[in-house]
Amino acid sequence: MSTTKEMPKAYEPSAVENKWYPLWEKRGYFHGTPDPDKKPYSIVIPPPNVTGILHLGHVLNNTLQDILIRWRKMQGYEVSWFPGTDHAGIATESKVEKTLREAGEPGRDELGRENFIEKVWDWRKQYGGTIIKQLRKLGTACDWERERFTMDEGLSFAVRKVFVELYEKGYIYRGQRMINWCPVAQTALSDEEVIYKDIAGKFYHYKYPLSDGSGFLEIATTRPETMFGDTAVAVHPEDERYKHLIGRTVDLPLTDRKITIIADEHADPEKGTGCVKITPAHDPNDFEVGKRHNLEVLSIMNNDATLNSKCGPEFDGLDRFEARKKCVRMLEEQGLMLKIEDIQHAVGYSERGDVPIETMVSAQWFCNMKELARPALEAVKNGDIKFHPERWSKTYFHWMENIQDWCISRQIWWGHRIPAWYNDETGEIFVGMEAPDEGGPWRQEEDVLDTWFSSWLWPFSVMGWPEKTEELEYFYPTADLVTGPDIIFFWVARMIMAGCEFMDEIPFKNVYFTSIIRDEIGRKLSKSLGNSPDPLDVIDTYGADALRFSIIYIAPVGMDIRYSNEKCELGRNFANKLWNACRFRQMQGPVTEGFRDLSGVDHSKLTADEKWIISWINEAIAMTNKSLEEFRFHFAAHEIYELVWNNFCDWFIETSKVRLWAGGEEKQQALQVLDFVLFKILRLLHPFMPFITEELAHQMGFLGDNETIMHERYPQPLENMKIPSIMDKDPDLLDMVEAKFQLVRAGRSLKANYGIADGKKVNYFVKAINQANAAFLKQETASLKTLLNAEHVEISLEDFDVETNGAAPSQLSNCGTIYLPLKGLIDLDEEMKKLDKQKKQLLGWIKGSEAKLSNEKFLSKAPEKVVNEAKEHLEGLKHKLQRVEELIADLK
């Protein structure tokens, strides 16, 4: 592999990204096959809606999964990330309807069921792959050969099988019940699809006159138009105000009906007027009251939420909100309206249609979840499944412990048609995998299933269930699930239930809940607000790696992210920094043989700086692996960022220049260490920034044309690498290296304070604090000269000679005091001020420290280690004070 081609000065992501992804895919690197010699690691993607286009939520979510997949793969697991899309019944159906409408083509009802469904399939063929293509731009290592769609043959078969099984068990049933109805999509919805919003509304108080003319009842409601469906008025049985009226009737205004006053505990004497109008067909509570009292269930609404003929000719066909106005007006005209109050109240909205839903009674299919919930609840309680952050389990428990029957039928066409057939002659219902083969007037159920009724099988249906496939055997259960907390009920809970029920095994061991992404000022990202950046634009501008890294870097665990495109500069700059570090290395010569294991280096000859960087990389390796184990992604990102930028680039590369410029053996060793560290960094970073790391590993000559960084082992702490001489921990040595850097900072600071350009060569004098440091610093003179950009650095145990050199500005550090002799140019006032300030500060700290150490209780109760540290600390402070006082004396 040639490494002589010069790298461009700045990293240019798009060419690199477009080159590698197709290669990776073509070479099958993303594909996992059952291998008994390896441990399996699998993830199923939360299938995006087939109508979807990539947004930042997907970016975060899929980057996290990709990090896990690539990391585990490099750790030696056989991995497979099962991708696919969800048919998203209501969303897709309305999307296609809209498309047809806009194209002026015949609409859904005109086309009829068969033709319309065909149109949806056409649409899916044409546009359904959009998000899948977009995911590739992000670099996701999905096992594309295993891509599935929730309406594929196999998955549809699984859905039918599950339906039949649950029906036979008696969990699934058909019944007349109160459901949520979306007037826009004109279908039933599950409870989870209803979003409650606090809305400003009116509270209407008006009269229901007693039929005998002896007075009236005052009732209060937010929805007067539902009065056409009233079949009773309820009062509390113990309510003294109304007790005597129970059993009598009122004249229902605007109608010619009389309704009975009934006694029911539902009526709360404390609330409103204590009288409640009962509308069994349109209110869940009233429905229950109606059942208790055998009241007529009087439906007054059409499917599009207009009133029906039961409401009389004046209201028939009128929209519910129009009807409300008209009702109010008529009540006022008839002198029945008492008062209208403004109130804030929660109104259920349909997720899709964004209009208030209607609760109404309807014949639908339901699934009783009680038994299914039991083992699923247990699985999280006993820790078989862990939530991260853990607190989400509370939400889960609460929902699962109060789980309601799931309304699973939808009055749309796009989806899995319910495998039930009605015999109109006999009234029989047949439920089975296929239509009943005996003759007869069997008619299949028109309804389809809730989309989530296929999604909840995803972890095993993608692997071929109910067939006992090799994949299922090997990759199930999956390891980790990465998803948003907003679908904990819709999806996560139900998958756990389905896994326990149909596989007899949990579907995943860990669930990581991602942050919710908001804009800079904390608003949710949405198309209508126009605050939702297109990730593809971001990738164009900054690069996929930059986007990935930035979003991980800024994502706090379990909290919302405040995102803005500018934040991607962080990732872009980081990528560029890494690029240039490699570029620098490459300019020094071809790759060395020791880039994997430092094999060309006599370990006993490693310099202090080299040991220092190796110890740091070791630390970073340990921390990164640990952080990923714990799903602390941003921690890992910070760890690597700091390693690369602060430790490697700012210090190590700079100090290694001494040895590189020296040439010969010294240079060879320096190159080996640089290669060794860089190759570790690239591998460490690969899961986060897959493109640039692959590119650089090749550019640097670490890998050949037919190799990939994905097949390299993820770095492990060096203890496992049998390089004992590197790891013979010499804590004093590492401390001395740190102290050296501190000394360098002090020296640079002196320069800056005196307005001397950083590049100007100067002379320094260093008084070391002791023999050991003096010896060390002497040995490091060349390094100091380079780092300080100095002509000369004199290391001594003697005092700086004020007599001959004149007073010089100085700075303390942990290994010595550094002086910048300026031949009389010193600003004495400034120096005195600086030293005075330091002295005051030191005195303050010493006082605090002494107080602490003279506290008997501290000495007796604090751990010995803490006490000793405090003592050492005080010694250090006193020593520093002494040195400051000497400097002050010198100035005088």
Add this chain to the structure above:
RNA sequence: GGGCGAUUAGCUCAGUUGGCUAGAGCACUUGGUUUACACCCAAGUUGUCACAGGUUCGAGUCCUGUAUCGCCCACCA
């Protein structure tokens, strides 16, 4: 009404079983084209850790309460 979370530098946030003289990035100030990088380097400035109590030798970290903001759940007429 119940539950959960947040409150730390101008902004966005770290701070993992209590040991901090409270950190990072961005922004800001000053200087800099040193043979990797101006997507850069160097040197700086910036804080009653929301408030009030408590536990402790020691609290940003634990406990109680208060305030503000946000999210979720709940059938309220």
